[in-house]
Amino acid sequence: MTRVVVITSGKGGVGKTTTSAAFASGLALRGFKTAVIDFDVGLRNLDLIMGCERRVVYDFVNVINGEARLNQALIKDKNCENLFVLPASQTRDKDALTEEGVEKVIKELEHLGFDYVVCDSPAGIERGAVMALTFADEAIVTTTPEVSSVRDSDRILGILQSKSRRAAEGREPVKEHLLLTRYSPKRVDEGEMLSYKDVQELLRVPLIGVIPESESVLHASNQGTPAIHLKGTDVSEAYTDVVARFLGEDRPLRFVNYDKPGLIKRLFGGK
Amino acid sequence: MSAPVPARPVEFRNASIGATVAVLRETRPHLVADALHKMLGGMPDFFNGEATLLDFGELGEAPAQIDWAGMLSLFKRFQLQPIGVRNLPPELATSARQAGLAVLDGAELRDRQSGGPAIDSVAVRQTPDEPTPPQPVPEASPAPIPAPTATMIVDRPVRSGQQVYARGGDLVLLAGMSNGAEVIADGSIHCYGPLRGRALAGAQGDTRARIISTNFGPEIVSIAGVYKTFEQGIPANIAGKPATVRLGGDDNQHKLGIEPLALD
Ligand SMILES: Nc1ncnc2c1ncn2[C@@H]1O[C@H](COP(=O)(O)OP(=O)(O)OP(=O)(O)O)[C@@H](O)[C@H]1O
Ligand SMILES: [Mg+2]
Numbered sequence: 001m002t003r004v005v006v007i008t009s010g011k012g013g014v015g016k017t018t019t020s021a022a023f024a025s026g027l028a029l030r031g032f033k034t035a036v037i038d039f040d041v042g043l044r045n046l047d048l049i050m051g052c053e054r055r056v057v058y059d060f061v062n063v064i065n066g067e068a069r070l071n072q073a074l075i076k077d078k079n080c081e082n083l084f085v086l087p088a089s090q091t092r093d094k095d096a097l098t099e100e101g102v103e104k105v106i107k108e109l110e111h112l113g114f115d116y117v118v119c120d121s122p123a124g125i126e127r128g129a130v131m132a133l134t135f136a137d138e139a140i141v142t143t144t145p146e147v148s149s150v151r152d153s154d155r156i157l158g159i160l161q162s163k164s165r166r167a168a169e170g171r172e173p174v175k176e177h178l179l180l181t182r183y184s185p186k187r188v189d190e191g192e193m194l195s196y197k198d199v200q201e202l203l204r205v206p207l208i209g210v211i212p213e214s215e216s217v218l219h220a221s222n223q224g225t226p227a228i229h230l231k232g233t234d235v236s237e238a239y240t241d242v243v244a245r246f247l248g249e250d251r252p253l254r255f256v257n258y259d260k261p262g263l264i265k266r267l268f269g270g271k
Numbered sequence: 272m273s274a275p276v277p278a279r280p281v282e283f284r285n286a287s288i289g290a291t292v293a294v295l296r297e298t299r300p301h302l303v304a305d306a307l308h309k310m311l312g313g314m315p316d317f318f319n320g321e322a323t324l325l326d327f328g329e330l331g332e333a334p335a336q337i338d339w340a341g342m343l344s345l346f347k348r349f350q351l352q353p354i355g356v357r358n359l360p361p362e363l364a365t366s367a368r369q370a371g372l373a374v375l376d377g378a379e380l381r382d383r384q385s386g387g388p389a390i391d392s393v394a395v396r397q398t399p400d401e402p403t404p405p406q407p408v409p410e411a412s413p414a415p416i417p418a419p420t421a422t423m424i425v426d427r428p429v430r431s432g433q434q435v436y437a438r439g440g441d442l443v444l445l446a447g448m449s450n451g452a453e454v455i456a457d458g459s460i461h462c463y464g465p466l467r468g469r470a471l472a473g474a475q476g477d478t479r480a481r482i483i484s485t486n487f488g489p490e491i492v493s494i495a496g497v498y499k500t501f502e503q504g505i506p507a508n509i510a511g512k513p514a515t516v517r518l519g520g521d522d523n524q525h526k527l528g529i530e531p532l533a534l535d
Contacts, residue, residue, distance in 0.1 A: 125432075151431055154449045158430030173427065204428055204447065204464075 002110040004117045006136040008160070010152025012123030014144045015181035018217055019239075020120035021049040021226035023140065026243030028083035029228070032115035035074065037105075038088035039132035040122040041096060047087040051078060051224020059089040064101030070108050079229055084114075097131045106135050125152075125159055133160050138175040140246075141205060144182045145193040150202050153178075157205065177208035179242065184213045185258035196256055209242035211235060212255040277331065280306040291318070291351065294326045298334050300341035307349050318350040320434050322453055322469060324375070328358030337363055339370035352434070373496065422458075429454055429468070436474075450490060459483065465511075469493075478518050483532065487514035492527065494518045499527045 007020045017040075024036035037060060038046035047053040052075045058068035063086070070086075077083035086105070089096070109117050121132035133139060139160055143153040157176060161167050164174050180196050187193045194202075196210050214235045220227040228239040234255050241251040280297035297303055323346060346353050355373030356364075364374045423437035425444050431451030435442065442456035447464025454460060455471045459481045462470070466484035473480030473495035480494050487509045491500050497518055504510070506529075513532035518524065 151451060154431040154451065157428075158433040158452075161427060161430070162433070202449070 002106075002114050002117055003137045004106060004119065004135050005138045005140060006119040006121055006133045006160075007140050007142060008121040008129065008133055008156050009123065009142040009149070010125060010129075010154075010156040011144075011149045014142050014149055015211065015217075016123075016142050017045045017049055017120050018221070018227060019140065019142055019179060019181065019211070020046060020118055022228040022235075022239040023243060023246075024083060024116070024118040025077070025080055025226040025228050026239055027116050027118070027246075028077070028080035030243060030247065031082070033082040033113060034080075034116045034118060035084045035086060035109050035114050036118040036120060037086040038120050039097065039128055040120065041088045041128060042090065042093070043122065044088045044090040046120050047075070047085060048224060049221050050075075050085050050226060052085055052087070053224070056087045059087045060105070061089040061096040063105055064096065064098065070105060070112070079225065095127070097128060099131065099134060102131050103135065125155060129156070130159065130163050133164055133174075135165055136160070136174050137166070138177065140177045140179050140208060141203070142179050142181055143199060143203070145180060145184075145188065145196065145199055147194070150194065150199055154203060157203070176205045177246070178203055178205040179208050180210045182213045183210045183256065185256055189258040189260075196253075207253075208245050209238060210253060210256050211238045211242075276302055281310070291321045291323045292326050293323050293346075293351070293353075294329050296329050296331065298327075298330070298337045298342070300338055300345050303342070304345050304348075307345070320350050320352055320432065322354045323351040325353050325356045325372070326358055327356065327360070330358075330360075333360040333363070336366065339366060339372070343370060423456070428464075431468070442472075447486065456480070462486075472516075473518075478524075480518075482516040484515075485513045485534070486511055487529075492516050492529075494527060497525055497527055499529070 005023075007016045007023065009016050020036055024034050027034045036046065036050070038044060040046070041061065047056055055075050058073035060073070062068040063070050063073045074084040074086055077085060106117060119132045119136065122128040133156075141153045141157060143149050160174050160176070166172065166174050178200060180199060183196065184193060188195045196207065200207050212234045214233065216230050216233040216235050217227050220230050220235075227233070227235045230236045238255055241254065244251050277296040280295070281303050282294045283291055295303065297306070325342070343353055353372060355375050356367045357375040359367055359374065367374055421438070421440040423435070423440060423442050425435055425442070426446060428446040429435055429444060429448035429452040431449045434453045435455070437456040437458065439457050441458035442454055442460045444454065444460070444462040444464065447462060448454055448466060448468050448470075450467045452468035453471070454468070455474045457473070457475045457477065460470050460472045460483070462482070462484040465486040466482070466489050468489065469491045470482050470489050471493040472482050476495050478495045482492055482494065488505060488511055489501070491498060493499070494516060495518060509529060509531050513534050514529055515532050516527055516529050518527060
């Protein structure tokens with residue numbers, strides 16, 4: 001059975017695409033045949049993060065419109081054997097995504113034996129975002145520790161439980177996961193940001209992980225390599241934990257505590 | 272003769288009371304519709320059923336009458352839900368009430384932008400939802416059997432932008448509600464878990480309705496149309512704790528009383 005996982009948030013710029021790329025790569029690294037679809041028609045970002053922008057010939061909308069076959073549009077990932085990217089079109093208007101079209105593509109991916117389909121949602125609560133979550137079995141709600149992001153996530157959770165197919169058909173609800181991104185334990189400690197406990201208390205969704213704020217995300221995106229591949233970095237480890245928890249493994253939370261610099265360090269500086 | 276169309280016939284502001292405020296400088300529905308369409312054309316879902324207060328404080332010249340039905344259906348089309356009016360010329364208030372809108376006193380209820388004094392409690396009566404049609408003379412009927420009241424139970428959290436209405440009975444929330452959500456019941460509201468958005472009990476005028484929560488933290492509560500907002504924050508003895516809200520606190524039938532609730 002194919003599981004469809006949407007990476008969503010409501011608010012823009014919180015790390016959905018970064019997460020989609022890392023999470024899909026992580027599933028593939030664990031041996032699952034995975035497709036990651038860019039639903040952000042008009043912006044097209046995922047192919048840059050995945051480093052396959054030069055190989056885009058056909059896109060999601062071409063497939064929906066019957067102008068290309070799915071396997072012509074799927075781009076094989078350069079790092080993982082069993083990972084494929086379905087890029088968004090940069091030029092089409094947002095109405096190009098129809099519910100029937102998206103359903104057709106997902107059915108076909110199922111037919112091709114994919115274990116997971118990861119949907120990178122655009123920001124907002126409009127058509128594109130609704131299309132991305134319509135067929136979801138599970139949702140990773142990506143949230144930064146800010147009030148505005150939490151509020152938008154709450155709203156998208158409501159939409160998830162009212163507009164998804166599972167909701168419309170009265171089936172078991174979409175399984176929700178909360179992912180905190182761009183988390184800075186130092187700023188939390190200084191009271192500038194909500195803590196992950198605050199966010200969880202507000203949203204009441206099980207926490208699947210906390211991704212620290214880190215420059216390595218920028219490096220990863222400049223290289224066109226999903227951050228999970230940057231071995232030894234906090235972000236790579238944190239995303240690896242997320243994938244493990246998603247697959248049902250127990251992993252303690254990491255990268256959430258701020259170690260205040262000791263007295264010696266504060267007196268004499270140093271790294 | 273037709274009045275000139277103002278440059279911005281409608282403008283949206285955030286109010287501290289938890290509702291969106293639509294400042295109307297125009298009352299002819301088709302012109303307001305044009306303006307909304309221009310503003311939100313590509314995003315008909317932008318508002319997602321938000322409770323809206325219509326503010327007439329910046330109306331140039333008061334019209335002789337307002338097509339309330341037209342206005343209400345127009346706002347509904349844009350997923351806004353008008354709940355009341357303010358700063359309305361007094362001669363139009365009756366027609367607004369008949370259209371099911373609460374008439375709020377503009378002087379009492381200000382949003383932050385207008386820079387008015389902060390007010391922590393507002394009491395306003397709201398007329399029942401529907402204008403009452405003339406009642407036909409009832410035929411002789413047997414003694415009334417009390418109808419079983421329908422209780423509505425919601426298992427999942429009510430999220431921001433969502434609205435739940437328990438018509439004709441009580442509402443039980445088993446997973447709480449978020450800021451920006453709205454729950455309405457003709458009877459009482461029982462909330463297990465955080466009560467965070469707008470909770471309106473006794474929506475058809477039942478003054479005995481109550482709001483009961485194990486974790487009190489709403490933006491606004493109302494019983495039978497008497498509202499209370501919490502601009503100054505929620506008193507420490509009940510914030511986040513079990514509490515009940517009922518009408519008739521301090522022996523004043525037009526005031527809400529909120530009391531801690533002792534569990535176990
Ligand atoms: N953990 C992180 N640490 C530092 N920067 C991050 C992190 N995660 C994401 N970013 C940065 O935040 C920005 C937005 O990330 P991304 O494009 O993944 O967000 P998005 O939610 O997909 O945005 P959009 O809503 O526009 O689609 C990027 O510049 C990215 O490099
Ligand atoms: Mg993105």
